Amino acid sequence: MKNKINDLENRIVIRHETEEEYHEVENVTREAFWNIYYPGSDSPYLVHIMRSHKDYLPEYSFVAVLDGKIVGSIQTTKAWLKSEDGKTEEIISFGPFAILPEFQRQGIGKFLIRKVEEIARQNKIKAIVISGNPSNYSRIGFVGSKKHFISDANGKYPATLLVKILDEADFGQKNLKFIESSVFGYDWHLAVDYDKNFKPKEKGYDYRQEEAYILGQAFL
Numbered sequence: 001m002k003n004k005i006n007d008l009e010n011r012i013v014i015r016h017e018t019e020e021e022y023h024e025v026e027n028v029t030r031e032a033f034w035n036i037y038y039p040g041s042d043s044p045y046l047v048h049i050m051r052s053h054k055d056y057l058p059e060y061s062f063v064a065v066l067d068g069k070i071v072g073s074i075q076t077t078k079a080w081l082k083s084e085d086g087k088t089e090e091i092i093s094f095g096p097f098a099i100l101p102e103f104q105r106q107g108i109g110k111f112l113i114r115k116v117e118e119i120a121r122q123n124k125i126k127a128i129v130i131s132g133n134p135s136n137y138s139r140i141g142f143v144g145s146k147k148h149f150i151s152d153a154n155g156k157y158p159a160t161l162l163v164k165i166l167d168e169a170d171f172g173q174k175n176l177k178f179i180e181s182s183v184f185g186y187d188w189h190l191a192v193d194y195d196k197n198f199k200p201k202e203k204g205y206d207y208r209q210e211e212a213y214i215l216g217q218a219f220l
Contacts (some may be wrong), residue, residue: 001091005010006039007139007179008066008106008107009107009111010065011066011067011107012065013063013064014062014063014064014065014111014112014115015062015063015065016058016061016062016063017063017070018075019072019085021063021070021071022048022051024070024210025047025063025196026043026044026047026048026198027044027072027179027198028043028063028070028071028072028073028098028099028100028207029041029043029044029046029047029073029096029098030043030195030198030201031098031100031101032072032096032098032099032100032101032104033096033098034201035203035204035205035206035208035209036206037207037208037209037210037212038208038209038212039082039203039204040186040192040195040203041195042051042108042186042191042195043096043098043191044191044194044197044198045186045190045191045194045195046075046096046168046183046184046186046191047073047075048093048194049183049186051076052117053077053181053182053183054073055077055078055079055181055182055183056076056077056153056183057077057078057092059096059119060076060092060116060119061073061074061075061076062074062112062115062116062119064099064108064111064112066103066108066186071099071100071103071108072098072099072100072108072109072111073096073097073098074096074097074098074113074115074116075094075096075097075151075168076092076094076116077092077093077094077180077181077183078090078091078092078093078181079093079129079178079181080177080178080179081129081150081177081178081179081193082172082176082177082179083174083175083176088179089176090125091110091125091126091127091129092116092120092128093126093128093129093130093131093136093180093181094113094116094130095129095130095131095132096187097112097113097130097132098108099129102149106122110140111167113123116128117164117166119144120166121166121200124131125166125167126144126165126166126167127148127163127164127165127167127175128163128164128166129145129150129160129161129162129178130142130161130162130163131158131160131161131162131164132160133160133211133212134162136145137162137216138162138191140164141164142162142163142164143163143164144157144161144162144163144196144220145156145157145158145161145163145178147163148163148165148176149174149175149176150163150176150177151176151177151178152177152178153177153178153179153180155175155177155220157217157220158216158218158219158220159215159219159220160215160216161178168214176183180187186214193212
C-alpha cells in the first residue's frame, strides 16, 4: 500500500489551473458532486462565480493532474472567526473540493489539502474551517468545531462544521463564530441555468442525499 501511495505521489502534479482549463475544472467538480447532495449539482456554477469574487484565493486553489489529466481540484476563499468582542481573525476555507469519482479514495485529495495547508502555514494562517462530512476529514486532522468553541454565524454547532488548527497557539475558551464568504449566497436558479453549459446528465436519487440531509440537520 505504501509503495502504491509513493508511486501515485510521483505521478501527481499539484498546480494552479490555467484560464483555458476553467471549463474542464468545473466539469470535474460537476462529476464529483452529481446527485450527491440533491439531484444534479450546483458546484460548477459556484466555482465559476468564485473565481471573480473578492474573497477568492487563487494562491490557495489548485488542480491535481495525473498522467496529464485533471482529476481533482480545490477552491479556497477567505473566511473569518469573529469573537464576542467584535474582533475578527482572517482564516481560510476550502470548497468545492472535488475528485473525479473513478479516482476517489486513492489519496489524491490528501495531496491537494496538504498543499493548501503548506501555503497557509507559510502565511501564518491560524486555522482552516470547512463544511464537510466528518468521516471524510477526521482522518486527516479535522475535528468538530465545537472542540475549539467555533460556532456557525448563528451560534450553533453543526456536525458538519470542521476545523483544523494550524497555529498551535491556544484559541482559549472564548466563543468564536465562523463567517464564510458571501460568495456562497448565490441564486440557485442561476446555478441550474449555468448547468446548460455542460453535457446533459440524468438527475436522480442517490442514498448519499439522505446521508447529507441527516448530517445537515445534526448539531452538537
